[in-house]
Amino acid sequence: MADIRSVFQAFAAFGGGRDGGAAAGLEGRAFSKIFKDAGLYCRKFTTTDADLIFTSVKAKGAKRISFDAFEQALEKVAARKGSSLPEVAAVIVAAGGPKASGTRAQACRFYDDKSNWTSTAKNGGPTNVDGQKDLRSLCDRTPADARGISKASNFSRQH
Numbered sequence: 472m473a474d475i476r477s478v479f480q481a482f483a484a485f486g487g488g489r490d491g492g493a494a495a496g497l498e499g500r501a502f503s504k505i506f507k508d509a510g511l512y513c514r515k516f517t518t519t520d521a522d523l524i525f526t527s528v529k530a531k532g533a534k535r536i537s538f539d540a541f542e543q544a545l546e547k548v549a550a551r552k553g554s555s556l557p558e559v560a561a562v563i564v565a566a567g568g569p570k571a572s573g574t575r576a577q578a579c580r581f582y583d584d585k586s587n588w589t590s591t592a593k594n595g596g597p598t599n600v601d602g603q604k605d606l607r608s609l610c611d612r613t614p615a616d617a618r619g620i621s622k623a624s625n626f627s628r629q630h
Contacts, residue, residue: 482568506518
């Protein structure tokens with residue numbers, strides 16, 4: 472069961488942050504993910520069964536299980552599925568480590584094609600430093616750019 476130990480450690484460290492979490496043990500979500508990634512869930516063995524088995528092998532009040540408890544859990548999973556422990560372990564080892572899958576954004580012509588952008592976005596976006604806002608600047612009728620900043624103002628010459 473040397474290979475199953477490396478799979479256990481990979482799943483224990485998956486999503487564990489900087490420290491990896493492998494030293495502390497395997498959490499319930501990672502325990503369930505092992506069987507999901509290996510394709511072991513069926514009508515005889517469901518996610519609820521995995522949660523119940525995890526709860527039965529972990530220490531009271533603990534959130535993680537050790538490798539020894541994981542081996543006990545695999546025996547219970549094999550019994551629940553009606554197969555042998557080496558068969559279940561072989562399927563898990565063959566599946567390898569955890570698989571991360573995420574979604575990719577689809578192409579959006581309004582965002583990706585900058586020729587479709589209009590006014591403020593085309594000219595660099597809004598700004599919160601548009602210069603002095605007093606009555607003189609509010610009543611200014613000189614030509615302005617798309618953001619409303621006067622082309623004759625001191626601010627537009629500086630930036």
